[in-house]
Amino acid sequence: MHSMKEVNVEVLVVGGGTAGVSAALAAAEEGATVCLAEIGSGVGGVGTHTGVHVYYLGTHTGMQRKLDKEIQEVAGNLGGKVKGFHPEAKKIRLEERLAQNGVTILYDHLAVQVILEGKRVTGVVFESPYEVLSVRAKVVLDCTGNGDICALADAPFESGREWDGVMHAYSLPPRYLKEEAEIADFLNFDVGWVDSSSARDVSRALLEARKLLWDLPELGGDRLIAVxxxxxxxxxxxxxxxxxxxxxxxxxxxxxxxxxMRCYSHYDNHAMDLANESRFAQIWEGVIGAWKDRIGCDVPYRSFVPVETDGLLIACRALSMDHDTSTAFRMQPDMHCVGEVAGTAAALCVQTGCLPRDLEVSALQRRLINRGVLKEGELVRQSAPWLTLDDDTREQRNWTVETVRRPEVQRRLIEALGTEQEGPAIWWLWKSGEKTIPLLKETLTKSEGKQQRGVAMALALLGDRAGAACLVRAVEEEALDAPPGFERFIPPRWIACLILLKELQEASCLEVMLDRLQRRNPTARLPAFSQILHVLHYLIAVSEQIPPDTLAKVKQAVYQLLAEPGLGEDWQVNMELDNSIRWNIEMTAAYLLVLLGEDNGYVILDGYMTDGRAYARNMAHRLKVRLLQKAVPQDERMEVQH
Ligand SMILES: Cc1cc2nc3c(=O)[nH]c(=O)nc-3n(C[C@H](O)[C@H](O)[C@H](O)COP(=O)(O)OP(=O)(O)OC[C@H]3O[C@@H](n4cnc5c(N)ncnc54)[C@H](O)[C@@H]3O)c2cc1C
Structure with a gap:
């Protein structure tokens, strides 16, 4: 065991990745003494180590714009053509800039413990092959990507989706020579699922990914450069x-x-199992059809400040947001800004002798305007919501919940139902609130076909059942049309209607759904596994309404499903490599079985509690806790949670 050494700095940045380098540079430029500790042996994180060397959306503001030009110059000296930025050039230039600003870089240093004084983090202990080092700091920035430092400090956190705890798909991108252009590119293929907080699961995922890599057609011949x-x-x-x-x-x-700062992207969720996503996500992607629509908003300083812990800022993709948002607010340009904001805030805290939660935000905003992260006008601007009808621009109209209630706007929205612009129209009718219900009900009786179905969808979102029969009809007739957009991510209208019937807990589709569970009609837009999950979730939502004489039939259909060979094996990762989602279907079906009074469901869940894949164990645990909570009266629930 090495003896522990101790050093003191003003700002400690843990993690030298996408956000971490920006954080360290900003803090140093603002006058703080800075130490940057990184477990790896180079800076740049996902962009350089994982090899995702392309920026996608995000806000390109602040110091990174200048840095990117400098990185390009270094790349010119290295030679060769690379799509996006040259990862080696990025490492070289960032290291130079850190050195110029007097930042101490510690490579091969893994953060293993935080030093706490009450709820305040005052330092971090690192282990390396050569030493155990305690770094004391006035402010610590958690730039580890996964929020390791906050977790070590016992700060509350969430992970994955609410239903099953599953996190966004992972990848192991290979770099290869693209045939036509003789340019080094990378493949952003999705392998499957991983619990990124479990070292064992990350190891399993790496092994699985490397095995799959060799099936990628792009890597044939001698095209592979590196992984x-x-x-x-x-x-x-x-x-x-x-x-x-x-x-x-x-x-x-x-x-x-x-x-x-501002964030900007789209709901870039790679999951193909929409039925397992949140209620809002199912509406956004499945009903509104807005998967590809660009969105973004102000990011408040409060999202950087952990609820309880002090002396620490969250400064990476672990920022305070829900799962749906984490699919959008994660791109490298946004993470550069996150780092720059946190580094600037940390230096200001040092200068003013305050804790991060007590920082005067207006002073920080002024510094960020000087640095080019924020624009002066962004402090006083109006919101400009993103979804519009085609012939409008965002600037033209600035719709708000109040303005969309105007009769002339409501008329336009209703006219757009049943057309290609139905998605934004449904969104705004929903957002305009229940005052719109009388007009929608009146239109329901006067309209027909797709427009009537659109009215029924808007009513359902507002919690009104008047259009339920129309939704049931669309499900029975298997309406296959869909709003325009990326085919793999926008389901057909019968699924949108099913999502809304689930929302209304409308059980009159029960018989049809039992039939659908057995007789599927898969299309590229809706593979069999996805249909099965939508139907299972519908049955879960209406389980309490199943009449006694139908119960046996439902159970039989579920058991039959579970016995199906090849169940869930049509699940495909992004690059059309095969994988299986059987584990998820089985556990969802098991949950339904318990609700139907079948203890066999628990047996299935218990089987997954010892599964080798941490994400599958997590799901089993989550569903079991939920079932036990359902079985226990409200006031006794605390015990179950422990
Ligand atoms: C497969 C994939 C494809 C993507 N595609 C794109 C794209 O095309 N374009 C785009 O703009 N964005 C893309 N993104 C998103 C983006 O790259 C990441 O969200 C972003 O880079 C995350 O930045 P970060 O600073 O939070 O984390 P990272 O860049 O991962 O940095 C975290 C750093 O902390 C270090 N670290 C972790 N734990 C410790 C510890 N305990 N002690 C010390 N050091 C530690 C790590 O080694 C790492 O260097 C993609 C992401 C992935 C994974």
Missing amino acids: GSQLGVREGRRIVGQYVLTLEDLALDRRFADVV
Whole structure:
């Protein structure tokens, strides 16, 4: 055992990845003494170690714009052509800039423990092959991607989706020579699922990914150059901060008085099993059809500040947001800004002798305007929500919940139902609130066909059952039309209607759904596994309404499903490589069985409690806890949670 050494700095940045380098540079430029500790042996994180060397959406502001030009110059000296930025050039230039600004870089240093004084983090202990080092700091920035430092400090966090705890798909991108252009590119293929907070699961995922890599047709011949040294993890812990950003905030372009940057992307969820996603996500993608629509909003300083822990800021993709938002607010340009904001805030805390939660935000905003992260006008601008009807631009109309209630706007929205612009129209009718219900009901009786179905969908979102029969008809007739958009991510209208019937807990589709569970009609838009999951979730939603004489039939259909060979094996990762989602279907079916009074469901879940895949164990645990909570009266629930 090495003896522990101790050093003191003003700002300690843990993690030298996408956000971490920006954080360290900003803090140093603002006058703080900075130490940057990184477990790997180079800076740049996902962009350089995983090899995702392309920026996608995000806000390109602040210091990174200048840095990117400098990186391009270095790349020119290295030679060769690379899509996006040259990862080696990025490492070289970032290291030079860190050195110029006096930042101490510690490579091969793994953060293993935090030093706490009450609820305040005052330092971090690192282990390396050569030493155990304690770094004391006035402010610590958690730039580990997964929020490791916050977790070590016992800060509350969430992870994965609410239903099954599953995190966003992971990848192990290979770099290869693209035939036509003789350019080094990377393949952003999705392998499957991983629990990124479990070292064993990350190891399993790496082994699985490497085996699959060799089936990628793009890598044939002698095209492969290298494979990323670090697993491509898209989601990990999300630390609970003073404000939790939601996808609706992004969709409505919400403004916050404590804005410190803006984020920009789309609901870039790679999951093919929409039925397992949140209620909001199913509406956004499945009903509105807005998977590809660009969205973004103000990011409040409060999302950087953990609820309880102090002396620490969240400064990476573990920022305080919900799962849906984490599919959008994660791109490298946004993470550069997150780092720059946190580094600037940390230096200001040092200068003013305050804790991060007590920082005067207006002073931070002024610094960020000087640095080019924020624009002066962004402090006073109006929200400009993103979804519009085609002939409008966002600037033209700035719709708000109040303005869409105007009769002339409502007329336009209703006219758009049943057309290609139905998605945004349904969204705004929903957002305009229950005052719209009388007009919708009146239109329901006067309209027909797709427009009537659109009216029924808007009514269902507002919690009104008047159009339920129309939705049931669309499900029975298996309406296959869909809003325009990326085919793999926008389900046909009968699924949108089923999502809304589930929302209404409308059980009159029961018989049809039992039939659908056995007789599927898969299309590229809706593979069999996806249909099965939608139907199972519908049956879960209406399980309490199943009449006694139908119960046996439902159970039989579920058992029959579970016995099906090849169940869930049509699940495909992004590059059409095969994988199986059987584990998820089996556990969802098991949950339904328990609700139907079949203890066999518990047996299935118990079987997964010892599964080799941490994400499958997590799901089994989550569903079991939920079932036990359902069985226990409200006031006795605390015990079950322990
Ligand atoms: C497969 C994949 C494809 C993507 N595609 C794109 C794309 O095309 N374009 C785009 O803009 N974005 C893309 N993204 C998103 C983006 O790259 C990431 O969300 C972003 O880079 C995350 O930045 P970060 O700073 O939070 O984490 P990272 O960049 O991962 O940095 C975290 C750093 O902390 C270090 N670290 C972790 N734990 C410790 C510890 N305990 N002690 C010390 N050091 C530690 C890590 O080694 C790493 O260097 C993609 C992401 C993935 C995974």
